[in-house]
Amino acid sequence: MDDTVTNLEKGRWMVLLGPRRIGKTSLARCALSKTKIKNQIIIDAREESNLEKSLLRALLSSSRFSKKSSGTVQIGGGIGAIASISFGFTKGSSEKKSLSSFSISELIESFSSRIVILIDEAQWLRNPRGVSSLLAHIYDYHYDKATLMITGSAVGVMRSILEPSAKSPFYGRALTTMEIGRWSGSTSLGFLERGSKETGKEYDIHDLSLVVERLDGIPGWLTLFGYIFSSSNRSYKQALKKTEVEAFRILKEELENVGKLSLGWKRQISILQEIVETPKKFNELGRDLGINHTALSHNIDMLQRLCYVTKNQEGEYSIIDPLVSEYLREGTSAKSYAK
Numbered sequence: 555m556d557d558t559v560t561n562l563e564k565g566r567w568m569v570l571l572g573p574r575r576i577g578k579t580s581l582a583r584c585a586l587s588k589t590k591i592k593n594q595i596i597i598d599a600r601e602e603s604n605l606e607k608s609l610l611r612a613l614l615s616s617s618r619f620s621k622k623s624s625g626t627v628q629i630g631g632g633i634g635a636i637a638s639i640s641f642g643f644t645k646g647s648s649e650k651k652s653l654s655s656f657s658i659s660e661l662i663e664s665f666s667s668r669i670v671i672l673i674d675e676a677q678w679l680r681n682p683r684g685v686s687s688l689l690a691h692i693y694d695y696h697y698d699k700a701t702l703m704i705t706g707s708a709v710g711v712m713r714s715i716l717e718p719s720a721k722s723p724f725y726g727r728a729l730t731t732m733e734i735g736r737w738s739g740s741t742s743l744g745f746l747e748r749g750s751k752e753t754g755k756e757y758d759i760h761d762l763s764l765v766v767e768r769l770d771g772i773p774g775w776l777t778l779f780g781y782i783f784s785s786s787n788r789s790y791k792q793a794l795k796k797t798e799v800e801a802f803r804i805l806k807e808e809l810e811n812v813g814k815l816s817l818g819w820k821r822q823i824s825i826l827q828e829i830v831e832t833p834k835k836f837n838e839l840g841r842d843l844g845i846n847h848t849a850l851s852h853n854i855d856m857l858q859r860l861c862y863v864t865k866n867q868e869g870e871y872s873i874i875d876p877l878v879s880e881y882l883r884e885g886t887s888a889k890s891y892a893k
């Protein structure tokens with residue numbers, strides 16, 4: 555946490571990487587609440603996948619231009635007008651212009667001191683090339699004024715930000731990357747114990763350690779369990795069961811959404827099902843599934859970027875989240891979207 559705040563205050567651009575439900579957003583927001591930098595903007599890419607549009611809207615509503623205009627900020631002729639704004643420099647007397655003619659450059663420069671921009675869940679942004687150009691522009695022209703913090707899984711746009719090719723507009727710019735890992739057993743246990751004590755829920759430390767083993771240090775599931783356990787008179791077993799039911803509902807929705815986005819999803823599900831019980835090496839997977847190496851490599855790459863799968867030192871692939879494994883074992887629901 556302290557590293558994140560220090561990086562922000564030194565103006566370093568940061569990327570917080572990690573699998574689902576690991577605490578990326580929480581860490582980023584906590585750093586924002588602790589930094590002395592008061593100008594802050596948060597963009598959630600799940601709500602708006604066009605970065606230029608959301609950045610303009612957010613900058614506009616907190617810039618001095620909006621404060622000088624009377625009443626509610628009206629942004630040009632609506633979303634269409636915002637989308638048409640370029641992020642180049644616009645000349646002329648800015649105060650007299652209609653709001654829709656402000657550029658991102660002008661808006662950033664309109665702040666009297668540095669601004670932190672959090673782009674949360676950036677893997678959902680569209681147009682990798684456009685995003686890279688926009689970020690490269692801000693980096694080159696406004697580094698002293700704007701500090702970016704980007705969270706997400708290393709997929710889609712995030713990949714082109716993290717591993718820009720020589721052809722990418724973002725190539726050559728420095729980013730501080732931080733990987734957020736799962737909690738250790740003792741941190742997880744301490745978290746559940748503290749929560750139970752605070753809510754006055756009786757617990758047995760041995761039971762809680764079984765829960766920790768099951769949920770494997772993933773804060774999202776531990777918080778869900780903690781809530782279900784502490785807010786009812788359920789036993790730890792009942793609360794764990796309820797946590798799994800709720801988690802499966804969340805996973806089903808999530809996997810269905812990924813399925814809509816990814817054409818190779820049927821094949822990716824079959825790879826996941828193949829490694830549910832035993833981690834497997836690349837060649838074993840190719841052989842057992844009858845998939846050629848190019849297709850297998852493409853699909854595994856996607857699964858790794860979605861943070862469902864990881865590769866160990868022996869080169870074996872396995873599923874990261876134990877509840878994803880459990881969900882796949884249940885089989886039926888997984889088959890329904892692998893059609």
Ligand SMILES: Nc1ncnc2c1ncn2[C@@H]1O[C@H](COP(=O)(O)OP(=O)(O)OP(=O)(O)O)[C@@H](O)[C@H]1O
Nearest residue numbers: 572573574575576577578579580581675773774777
């Ligand atoms: N340090 C923490 N202490 C307590 N709870 C935490 C902590 N970090 C994360 N959590 C909880 O875990 C859950 C997941 O956290 P968060 O949303 O920050 O993860 P994420 O990595 O951004 O996930 P996603 O990929 O779904 O966006 C949240 O409910 C949050 O409250």
Ligand SMILES: [Mg+2]
Nearest residue numbers: 578579580675
């Ligand atoms: Mg998040």
